Amino acid sequence: MTGAPTVSDTPWLDQDGQKPLVQIKGVTKKYGDVTAVDNVDLDIYQGELFCLLGGSGCGKSTLLRMLAGFESLNGGSITIDGMDMADVPAYERPTNMMFQSYALFPHMSVEKNIAFGLQQDRVPKNDIVDRVHDILTLVELQDFKKRKPQQLSGGQRQRVALARALVKQPKLLLLDEPLAALDKKLRKQTQFELANIQEKVGVTFIVVTHDQEEAMTLSSRMAVMDAGRFQQIGTPTEIYEFPDSRFVADFIGSANFFEGRVTEDSSDHVRVQTDVAEVYIDHGQSVLVGSKIWVALRPEKIQIVKTDEPVSGPNTVNGVVDDIGYLGETSIYKVALPNGQIVDVTAPNQSRPTSETQRITWEDKVAISWEPSSVMLLNS
């Protein structure tokens, strides 16, 4: 196995360091009149675990299939490790793919499935045996090598598919919804396993997923895709805490939106007047005074307290609890504001409620507030 990269943990920030492993430039794919992938650019670096996240039909799988060589390009270019892939057929590319359906060969045993790729490269027989053994140990399936795929559980099949794709030590591993076929509990466990394996083997992963939690857990960086374009590219934290657009803020996690007008813009703070409250942001952001703007707030970044007193001042507003969703570890409060808008607030249930008076319940008068640093300003 190749060693883990030693250059930088954040090569995408390092302007004149590493060259990107994968360069996608102006790539476009059309099916008749429908543009599945629309002129996208992306650099991916050695050792990254990059997630393409988006709803169905957003073009993420098409992009992955173009990288694998199953789809031709209508425009642009894909370069892997400095080599233009335009005329390279799928069977000669330095990539391997893990299919959503796993695509295990049903007429071959686990062992033969994994050895298949090595045989195509005419690897000597003894080496094949060793490498198959090593990779089976890595995915903990040594005892199942003689089985046929249909004699394995879903989780085991998933690991065989991963082993088969990894055993050729590709420069780039493409994973199409690798965990979608597993049940929820197994999926969570496998997310960490997958990230661990990636770290161990040091192969660059590109993962396509529609599950934002999966993308956030797995990825070093991710791209949010919609309608064939990247809406935002960044680390999970950047995308969650600093979304570029209303679409991204809404797609990743949930957010409450208020429309407002910028009243003050200075280098260290911004003020926005919305029809529910004045919003004060304690950091500068390039906005135009007087322009219309969206203010977004994550439900978990809003505090809620039970109070009859009217509150005033920025970043706080009165409301009435309209509905409560009890999820165990947290509760979601739907708070009706004076203008009729409903705001979602989540609060952790850190202690068991001891008395009825303490607990926030339906029709309670409350005040909600938020930190000046938690506000997200969105132009679009």
Add this chain to the structure above:
Amino acid sequence: MYGKRSRFLTIMLTLGLAFFYIPMILLIIYSFNYSKIVPVWGGWSLRWYEVLFQSEEVWSAVSLSLQIAFINATFATILGALAGLAMVRFGRFRGRTLFGGMLVAPLVMPEVITGLSLLVFFISLNELVGWPAERGFTTITIAHITFSMAFVAVTIQARLTGMGEDLEEAAADLGAKPFKVLTAITLPRLTPALISGWLLAFTLSLDDLVIASFVTGPGANTLPILIFSRIRLGLRPDINALATIIILVISICVLIAAILMFRQQRADLRDQQMAAGENS
């Protein structure tokens, strides 16, 4: 609805099965009839089986039919499989729709038309290039291949469509060149469809009377042609004996197929239990 069985349905089912099977049972019973006149019962006897086994003519017809059916099935399977692959796996090529239509046309073409046109073709070919000099084994085989190929192509096409392309893409992704993908993945996966296509082509050829009658020549009698020509001279008990043997052979084949299918189901069930038993 399920509790009380409707009398109407029971009667209809009984009648339907009776119409289907009573003639065959009668045929089998009369094959053991001593009497020379078919509908007159003359007591049990194996006499007509003896007559049958001594008849040169019958056995040469059986042999001719089997040979034609075998060669036809083999060639039709190869050509049909190639046509099916072209239709499903070659993407959109020029003339694909036309090709697809021409491929299935023999399925809906009346046999008389197919037979007649092939006859005209063979005659004019003979005048042009001097081949085929006489009609018989070769011409029947060619005629059978042309129409049974269509049935095989449809079978293969359906199977290929159902299989999806994932496995072939996975093989290509792992470095297998197109020919290797075909031999290592596509063909093994197609085996059941190839076998059923082969059997279908075999049966179609064995069964065909109309087309064979058109393109056959003197002396080349397939089994259906022989049976039909004898029936025209009146019902004959040795033909009953022959039909009984055919029914027996087919029943054994169906039984074997049923046992194989049953075993496969049990193996699938075992696999499922194995997979469920060791969830990890």
